[in-house]
Amino acid sequence: MKVTKQMLHEDLRAHFRPLSAFAAIGKYKPTIQLMNALSRLSKGKNIESLDCDEYSVPSSDGDWNIRTRVYRPKHATEKLPVMLYIHGGGYITGNPEGFGFVVERFIKTRPCVVVAPDYRKAYTQPFPAGFNDCYDTLMWAKNNAEKLAIDSDKVIVAGHSAGGGLTAAVTLKARDTQDVDIAFQMPIYPMIDDLQPADPDRYIKTPVWDTAMNKMGWGAYLSDLHKQGVDIPAYAAPARNTDYRGLPPTITFVGSLEPFYQETLDYVEALKQESVDVAFKLYDGCFHAFEFLSPNTKVSKDARDFTFDSYADFYDRYVS
Template identity: 60%
Template sequence: MPKILRFPRVVKLLNYVVERFRQAKVIEGVHLEERTIRSSDGTATLRLVIYRPENVSGELPALLYCHGGGYIMGNPEQSVEMIEKFIKTRPCVVIAPDYRKSFTKPFPAGFDDCYDTLLWARDHAAELGIAATRFIVAGHSAGGGLAAAVTLKARDTQDVDIAFQMPIYPMIDDTQPDDPAREIHTPVWDTRMNKLGWGAYLAGLKRSGEEIPAYAAPARNSDYRGFPPTITFVGTLEPFYWETAAYVDALRSEQVDVAYEEYEGCYHAFDALGGQAEVSRKARAFTYDNFAAFYDKYVVSGADASGVPS
């Protein structure tokens, strides 16, 4: 990650430029639609980008996709290649919220935007041509953190049935940047950038002296009963390695079905940025092969986390 992005004013300017010149990215064979909904706090209008495969009739599963960007930057369009691969691996409607970033409004804004999108999709299932149950929730990096947080709240409230989740190398532990044992200096996203991201995301809670809830930092959750099946992977040379491994161990301790892989010597987002390197291709294959397997097992067959049909 360029060092200049360590300055909040630069990130704000970058977000403005990206939004100002944003263009829809068309996927061949996929219908693209934008919707807007009002944020649940009543202070903002939230843009949703919806991708639906063409020439596929009938009700389809829905996938809530949360983009990455350290909670401070990014938009759904940056993830269009990943979204396309999900749709073309198995037919689904992908709903991607352009949630508020932390320098616009810190937690709970971004989290609420993602959860509100899930509830909106559930309530408009017939209109969208999706199943009102058995959603898939996914995201990479900070988007993986949001996916884990959305799944946690859905487990707690039972508002929505999550068939399986895919928090890929998720940003879930706000204590990492202040832990010398886990300090790491590698390309793309390091401990210093991690500190900036968490500082911005949790700024409101820090100012008010509130306790950090698990919906903000899902690694703070201590109860993993009733979680849906999970797919994730991580490189060993990135800030999110330890928290991802601990998250997987906690899920497995409750007999949750987890597909997990560690990639030795790999930095953050190596799957997306590594081009045709063998390890990057392996990580991408792991993602979509397991997406297909879990889709077939937990969406089509309707099995629960133990593999028993529900």
């Protein structure tokens, strides 16, 4: 399906042309290399309203140190719940600092300590490197609860896009291993189904992130598995999971005009079938990450309010 300007939510139509242009050039590796170069300029940037620290977390494979940002409310003296926040970027780009405004609003909405790993991207090292980095950071936070002044029995996992996919994967492994008890998860419009790019019924040419870019992201992330000719595990692509029992309460939303639309709906339905408490909202006529890329529109404000109001509700019910 080719998305036209008139198909978009009326609030978003003014952004159709520039964001379509991004999708057209974003599928080329040099564009991603440029984005990664630009993102490195923000490394180490602090949030003035928060206490900000940086740690080097050893990876379980012994090949990497995971640069990890830790954010905490200023002047907080008590132990707080911890949120593992996993940034987006299609598994190929981005860093925690690029989502600092999200971290800040989470903490201002309800107090917590946010632990945000700068996990390995697929062009540095494909799956399982990035996934392991996120899970290793979660275990590091649990094992350093006293040092970080966190309550390791009150854990939230959240992320957007590829960060949402990693959120679903980390939460799935935590359920399987019982290493950590996740109070609730927030995989927002998660990138979880590697089969989308090859499905003609779900082909979509749309602003921001379309099927072509999705193919590039998944191809890079799963490249080693494809070379080995092995089955794709659910920790790599959580839509391949078939057992949703015991997963924690979940918050998510998605736009109807983006590649992750159907997989998010399927994920939500599978959770509901197992009586998991789910807060979900569908935004008709909206493209990927619209609430950030068209921030001043009414529909974008609604999506951000849904995110943080739902977070407050689940925090009050499942953490406090």
